[in-house]
Amino acid sequence: MNFEKNYRELDSSYYMPAFSRDMMLVRGSGSTVIDAEGNKYLDFVAGIAVCSTGHCHPTVVKAIQEQAAELIHCSNLYYVPHQGMLAKRLVEKTGLKKAFFSNSGAEANEAAIKLARVRTGKTDFVACEDGFHGRTMASLSCTHKPAIREPFLPLNPRCSFVPYGDAEAIRKAITKETAGVFVEPVQGEAGIIIPPKGYLREVREICDETDTLLILDEVQTGMGRTGKWFAYQHEEILPDIVSIAKGIASGFPMGAIVARDDLEFSKSEHGSTFAGGPLACAAANATLDVIDEVLPSVSKKGELIKKVLSEHNPRVIGLMVGITIGDACPQVLQSCKEQGLLVNCAAHGNLRLIPPLVISEEEIKSGCGVIDAAIRAVR
Numbered sequence: 116m117n118f119e120k121n122y123r124e125l126d127s128s129y130y131m132p133a134f135s136r137d138m139m140l141v142r143g144s145g146s147t148v149i150d151a152e153g154n155k156y157l158d159f160v161a162g163i164a165v166c167s168t169g170h171c172h173p174t175v176v177k178a179i180q181e182q183a184a185e186l187i188h189c190s191n192l193y194y195v196p197h198q199g200m201l202a203k204r205l206v207e208k209t210g211l212k213k214a215f216f217s218n219s220g221a222e223a224n225e226a227a228i229k230l231a232r233v234r235t236g237k238t239d240f241v242a243c244e245d246g247f248h249g250r251t252m253a254s255l256s257c258t259h260k261p262a263i264r265e266p267f268l269p270l271n272p273r274c275s276f277v278p279y280g281d282a283e284a285i286r287k288a289i290t291k292e293t294a295g296v297f298v299e300p301v302q303g304e305a306g307i308i309i310p311p312k313g314y315l316r317e318v319r320e321i322c323d324e325t326d327t328l329l330i331l332d333e334v335q336t337g338m339g340r341t342g343k344w345f346a347y348q349h350e351e352i353l354p355d356i357v358s359i360a361k362g363i364a365s366g367f368p369m370g371a372i373v374a375r376d377d378l379e380f381s382k383s384e385h386g387s388t389f390a391g392g393p394l395a396c397a398a399a400n401a402t403l404d405v406i407d408e409v410l411p412s413v414s415k416k417g418e419l420i421k422k423v424l425s426e427h428n429p430r431v432i433g434l435m436v437g438i439t440i441g442d443a444c445p446q447v448l449q450s451c452k453e454q455g456l457l458v459n460c461a462a463h464g465n466l467r468l469i470p471p472l473v474i475s476e477e478e479i480k481s482g483c484g485v486i487d488a489a490i491r492a493v494r
């Protein structure tokens with residue numbers, strides 16, 4: 116493995132200090148990663164819910180390698196290999212009508228915002244407190260956290276925020292200028308916050324009654340993460356637009372929106388140089404193949420985590436797990452790391468576990484044992 120020995124120095128001298136980090140991961144396989152010092156870790160972060168098929172899944176590696184040797188890029192001036200097939204598969208999985216690709220989650224939400232505006236002729240949005248929809252300017256307008264949004268005011272579009280899990284608050288916030296409502300079916304960056312049962316169904320009804328588009332941000336919850344292809348399928352509703360990214364292509368940068376019947380971009384209303392390129396679409400199709408196989412096991416694996424960690428009151432849906440720790444969350448993270456396990460602290464001292472969907476029951480038991488001990492040590 117060839118990497119710079121002085122990566123810390125290079126980073127601090129030449130890279131903008133927007134991140135805080137203390138290790139370099141250089142290799143991965145399945146649910147395991149190895150750092151630059153040769154330490155091995157069980158990975159309950161999975162590149163923030165991105166490496167859905169684990170690290171370097173052979174099916175995904177093969178698809179990328181084969182496509183890289185054929186054609187790396189061609190632009191959307193031409194039909195793109197694998198693109199149409201991926202669109203068809205996403206349409207079938209979502210129950211919606213047409214897809215459009217992007218390079219990230221934020222960009223998928225940008226596309227959703229543009230589509231909602233251009234088709235409704237309205238300008239504003241409603242989103243939820245503690246919600247996260249990305250960091251590009253329009254998606255940032257709908258991302259709540261004041262510390263990351265307020266330095267960039269004024270933002271466009273205008274977005275009003277309501278408490279998460281309260282459907283009636285959404286009704287009250289909708290005005291005649293509201294084009295769409297942005298909701299995460301489970302809040303991810305907030306620390307795996309699961310809304311009351313029936314919430315999405317109520318929001319769906321309110322959007323129907325007020326003629327407002329329901330945009331579900333499934334960037335984190337989608338692609339099998341919650342035990343179904345999309346989290347809204349637990350409540351048997353359909354959004355008007357769903358945005359997808361993180362787990363879609365196993366780490367190859369990609370995002371997508373899929374929209375219902377009459378919601379589509381007309382010629383030149385939207386576009387992108389890289390989006391939906393041959394490598395991304397090849398990686399995504401291979402990822403879908405793998406998720407098709409593992410999806411039936413996801414809920415069962417989540418139940419196992421729930422059982423093993425039950426004393427710590429975990430919030431569990433599929434392989435999304437949140438545990439409220441408080442100020443000691445970084446301490447728990449550190450002691451897990453020392454025991455060879457990577458976990459993540461999301462907002463508000465919430466420990467977040469989002470392992471690869473391919474993780475084994477043995478790995479779950481071993482990781483949860485470490486977590487249990489680490490939490491006990493701070494309580």
Ligand SMILES: *Cc1c(COP(=O)(O)O)cnc(C)c1O
Pocket residue numbers: 219220221222247248249250299303304332333334335360361
């Ligand atoms: C991560 C995330 C995004 C942003 O995705 P990027 O690829 O980082 O732009 C948007 N929405 C949700 C729910 C996310 O979890």
